[in-house]
Amino acid sequence: MTGNSPLVDYRRRGAGGWLTLNRPRRRNALTPRLLGDFHRALDACDGDPRVRAVVITGAGDAFCAGADLDYFRGRLDEPDGCAAFTAELLEPLRSVLRRLRDSGRPTIAAVNGACFAGGIELLVTCDLVIAAETAAFCDAHSLRGLAPAVGGAAGLVAALGAPRARRMLMLAETFDPHQLAEAGLVSEVVPAERLAGRVEDLVAQPGQPRRGQARGAALRATALGGGGRRGPRGVPPELERTGHARGDRGLRRAARPALRRAMSGEAVAIDLYPGTGLRLADAREVAVDCEQAGFGALWTLEAGTEPFLPLALAAEHTTRLRLGTAVAVALVRNPMVVAHLAHELNRYAAGRLTLGLGTQVGAHVASRFGEPFDRPAERMREYVAALRAIWACWNDGAALNFRGQFYRHTLMTPAFHPGRCEYGPPRIHLAAVGPLMCRVAAETADGLIAHPLSSARVLREVLRPRVRSPAAAHFEVSCPVMVITGGDDESTDAARAAVRRQIAFYASTPAYRDVLGLYGLGDLADRLRLMSRAGQWDEMGELIDDDILAEFAVEAPPQAVAAEIRRRYDGVLDRALIYQPYPSPPGQWREARIGALLTLSPPPG
Numbered sequence: 001m002t003g004n005s006p007l008v009d010y011r012r013r014g015a016g017g018w019l020t021l022n023r024p025r026r027r028n029a030l031t032p033r034l035l036g037d038f039h040r041a042l043d044a045c046d047g048d049p050r051v052r053a054v055v056i057t058g059a060g061d062a063f064c065a066g067a068d069l070d071y072f073r074g075r076l077d078e079p080d081g082c083a084a085f086t087a088e089l090l091e092p093l094r095s096v097l098r099r100l101r102d103s104g105r106p107t108i109a110a111v112n113g114a115c116f117a118g119g120i121e122l123l124v125t126c127d128l129v130i131a132a133e134t135a136a137f138c139d140a141h142s143l144r145g146l147a148p149a150v151g152g153a154a155g156l157v158a159a160l161g162a163p164r165a166r167r168m169l170m171l172a173e174t175f176d177p178h179q180l181a182e183a184g185l186v187s188e189v190v191p192a193e194r195l196a197g198r199v200e201d202l203v204a205q206p207g208q209p210r211r212g213q214a215r216g217a218a219l220r221a222t223a224l225g226g227g228g229r230r231g232p233r234g235v236p237p238e239l240e241r242t243g244h245a246r247g248d249r250g251l252r253r254a255a256r257p258a259l260r261r262a263m264s265g266e267a268v269a270i271d272l273y274p275g276t277g278l279r280l281a282d283a284r285e286v287a288v289d290c291e292q293a294g295f296g297a298l299w300t301l302e303a304g305t306e307p308f309l310p311l312a313l314a315a316e317h318t319t320r321l322r323l324g325t326a327v328a329v330a331l332v333r334n335p336m337v338v339a340h341l342a343h344e345l346n347r348y349a350a351g352r353l354t355l356g357l358g359t360q361v362g363a364h365v366a367s368r369f370g371e372p373f374d375r376p377a378e379r380m381r382e383y384v385a386a387l388r389a390i391w392a393c394w395n396d397g398a399a400l401n402f403r404g405q406f407y408r409h410t411l412m413t414p415a416f417h418p419g420r421c422e423y424g425p426p427r428i429h430l431a432a433v434g435p436l437m438c439r440v441a442a443e444t445a446d447g448l449i450a451h452p453l454s455s456a457r458v459l460r461e462v463l464r465p466r467v468r469s470p471a472a473a474h475f476e477v478s479c480p481v482m483v484i485t486g487g488d489d490e491s492t493d494a495a496r497a498a499v500r501r502q503i504a505f506y507a508s509t510p511a512y513r514d515v516l517g518l519y520g521l522g523d524l525a526d527r528l529r530l531m532s533r534a535g536q537w538d539e540m541g542e543l544i545d546d547d548i549l550a551e552f553a554v555e556a557p558p559q560a561v562a563a564e565i566r567r568r569y570d571g572v573l574d575r576a577l578i579y580q581p582y583p584s585p586p587g588q589w590r591e592a593r594i595g596a597l598l599t600l601s602p603p604p605g
Contacts, residue, residue, distance in 0.1 A: 007034040009059075010041035015052040016203040017045035017105075024060025029068035030118050035092035042099055053203045054103055056126060057110040057196075063135065066117025067093075086294050087320030091269070093118065097125045098574075099474065110199045111135045111177070112192065129185060130199050131177035132192040137185075138174040268569045270562050271297040272589060273326060273480045273577035277305030280313065287314035289590040290321060297322035299356070299480075299577055302329055308341050315349035324354035326449050326480065326577065327431045331359050331379055332369040335386035335407050342387075342426050343394060343418055351423025356449050357383070358431030361511060377436040382406050384428055384444040391425040394418055429478065433511060438466035447476035452579055453506040453515050454479050455551045459572050462518065480579035481565055484555035487585065492555075498582035499553045501541035508532040508540065519551070558588055 009020045019041045021028035028034075045051055058064055067089055100107050100122075109126040113135055120139045123129060180186040190198045272295045278286060290298045298314055298321055300307040307325040314323055323345075330338065338355070346353040359365070359380055365373040382404040389402040393412050400412040429447035432438045441448040450463055459479065467477070482499050486492035507516050508528035516525040524543060531540045549555075556564040565576045578589075 006037045006040070007031070008037040008041040010044045012048055012051060013055075014200055014204050015050065016055045016108075016200060017048060017051035017053070018055045018057065019045065021056075021058045021064055023068075024058075024062070026068055027062035027065035027114060028058040028060070028119075029065045030089065030093060031068045031071050032088045032092060035089070035096055038096045039092075039099070042096070046103075051105060053106045053108055054100070055108045055110055055199055055203070056100075056122065058112055060113070061134075062113040063109070063111045063115040064119030064122055065114060066119050086296070087291075091296060093121070094269070095474075097121065100125045102474070108199055108202065110195055111137075111186075112195055114138075124185070128187045128202070129180075130188050130190065130195065130202070131181070131186045132195045133177060133189055134192045135177045136174050137177070137180055267566050268573045269296040269575045270565060271295055271299060271322075271478075271575050271577045273299045273301065273579045274584075275301075275480075275482075275579045275581040276583060277301055277303055278310040279305055280310055283310035283313040284317045285586065287318050287321065289587055291318045293589040295321065295578075295589070296575065297324055297354070297577075299324045299326035301326055308345065311345055311353070312348060315345065315352065319350075322352050322354060323349055324429070325356040326429075326478070327356040327358035329360045329365075329369070330357040330383050331365060331373070331376065332371045335383055336390060336409060339387050339390040340418060343391065343421055346423060346426040347421040351421075351426075353426040354429055354447070355387075355426045356429045356431065358449070359437070361509065377434075377440050379406050380430065380437065381440045381444055384430070384440075387428065388425070391421075395420050395424060429476070432463075432466075435466045438463065442467045442475065446474065447478060447574070450477065450479035450573075451506070451512065451515075452480040452482055453503065453512050453552060455515075456568050456572050457551070458515055458518060459569075462514070464572075476574040478575035478577060479569075479573055480577040481569065482553040483561055483565075483578050483580055484549075484553050485558050485561055485580070487558070487588075491585075495580065495582050496549070496555070497541060500544040500549060501537065502581040503544050503548065503552050504528055504540035505532070505537070507544075519548075521548070 005022065007022050009018075009022045011018050011020075019038070021034065023029060023031075023034060042054075045054055071089075106128065107126040108128045108130060109123050111123065111129060111131040113132065115123055115135060115137050117139060120137065123137075177186050177189045181189050188198070272286075272290045272293075274286060278298075278300045287298055298311075298318075300310050302325070307328045311323045311325070314321070328338070338357075342353060342355045357380070359373075359376040360369075362373040362376075365371050383406075386402050386404060386407045386409055389398075389400065390409060390412075392398040393400040394417060400409055402409040427446040428444075429449050430437065430441035430445045431449045431451070432441045433451050438448065448463075448467060450459060454463065459477075463477070467475075482502065484492065484495045484499050486495050506512055507525050508531070510529065513522060513525040513529075516522060528540050528543065531543075554561065554564050554568065561578065565578070569576050
């Protein structure tokens with residue numbers, strides 16, 4: 001292997017797309033570069049229509065030894081060490097595992113040797129585990145004072161049961177493949193020299209099913225016997241993967257990640273969403289604090305503040321933090337203007353930008369911005385298509401010839417061409433509440449940003465069923481989560497009052513009446529609407545009782561906010577945006593060390 005060789009090698013062998021971790025001298029330990037190569041290998045696999053199943057294995061005598069901690073040696077004790085560990089390793093690993101869970105093909109782990117720590121997290125993501133007799137399994141996180149951070153613990157509990165999982169996680173015992181086959185984690189044990197051949201046999205089962213028929217079921221039935229049951233417990237119906245006779249074909253791709261995360265226990269990412277907006281004067285300090293605290297992303301809103309300019313400063317003073325607008329008002333800006341802003345920001349931020357767009361409500365578009373507001377869902381669908389056409393012209397050299405019902409872009413001369421962005425176009429997330437806009441988001445965007453007036457129940461029962469269109473496997477659902485916190489009783493009381501007023505303000509908007517209607521509070525929404533017309537903003541907050549407050553907001557000390565959000569939203573959201581609709585003290589979250597809370601357990605002794 002040369003210095004330029006990919007650290008994950010992709011090759012098609014028969015009907016299998018084989019991804020081989022290729023750091024044999026380091027026992028295939030995970031690094032940021034390896035995880036980047038993992039994504040590129042998955043891209044190659046996804047683009048090959050001849051591939052029926054994805055196979056993960058390792059080069060040399062190891063499957064995967066987990067994270068390469070030598071890469072981070074000495075850095076975890078630095079002020080931004082936890083943030084670096086999260087952004088450079090855990091977030092990329094989370095992204096790889098999500099792609100495997102959401103793949104349209106069965107995934108097989110061909111475990112050729114040692115499988116430790118992060119290798120276990122990779123293992124439990126796969127549908128089948130075929131292990132060589134020489135393989136060894138150990139979750140060694142606890143030996144380093146660490147804990148599985150991207151779903152490994154819950155995956156082990158689901159596969160082994162709580163008693164065996166606790167033994168593996170807490171005692172760091174080493175198990176042989178026969179023990180784990182008996183427990184149900186390993187599907188089949190074969191001699192080392194037969195491992196590759198056995199996996200190839202499984203992938204090449206007879207029959208030529210069309211995409212979406214019984215390939216996954218045939219693989220499991222052949223490997224596991226009978227009806228394809230894994231060990232004494234079998235495969236839970238909730239793990240059945242759509243597209244391979246593994247569940248309801250009506251549950252399309254955008255809806256699948258939630259089921260996968262719910263079963264795997266993958267934790268929701270925690271981001272920061274400054275609730276009073278982000279001003280240019282504050283952008284540098286807030287962004288640096290956000291990155292050092294270990295947040296996954298920083299999002300800006302468009303209200304009393306402008307959403308794009310602060311992100312330029314944030315990009316200049318951070319290196320790992322994802323940056324996004326949540327949301328910029330789209331329909332009052334021409335797609336060419338927004339395309340140029342986002343293109344340049346994404347280039348400056350080295351590909352870290354997510355362009356969050358929303359329509360705003362009709363009254364503001366017409367009366368505040370002076371723009372027409374009709375058929376917003378149709379306009380937004382065409383808006384996204386226009387953005388993608390413009391970026392394809394700039395990045396890929398495609399001719400600009402976009403002719404829509406609302407927008408027309410057909411001229412791009414060299415003088416106005418901004419040049420290619422080496423990181424590609426930014427991700428697009430759309431704000432959506434109603435069924436039409438949810439469908440537009442699922443069919444055209446890379447993610448959906450729910451409204452802050454979305455409880456876990458609303459997300460599960462209302463929003464998720466609306467996202468049933470064939471969105472891409474990497475589709476993310478995010479939501480600003482209103483948070484009540486403070487350093488003392490006085491500041492916490494002030495925060496609680498501010499959140500009551502914010503909930504009342506949102507609930508007074510007719511577009512969100514159905515949210516309260518889900519709780520039988522439609523009359524309250526009507527009353528709040530009348531009070532808003534009368535300008536009774538402070539009095540409106542007094543109508544939000546403690547039960548409503550507890551349903552739509554999270555209350556906890558700063559050090560416990562992340563854990564409480566994850567308790568409520570794991571398996572429901574991909575990203576939760578901490579949203580304080582009131583001023584918060586500088587450095588509050590840096591001192592709370594969100595990254596440390598999310599990734600590290602106290603060291604032994």
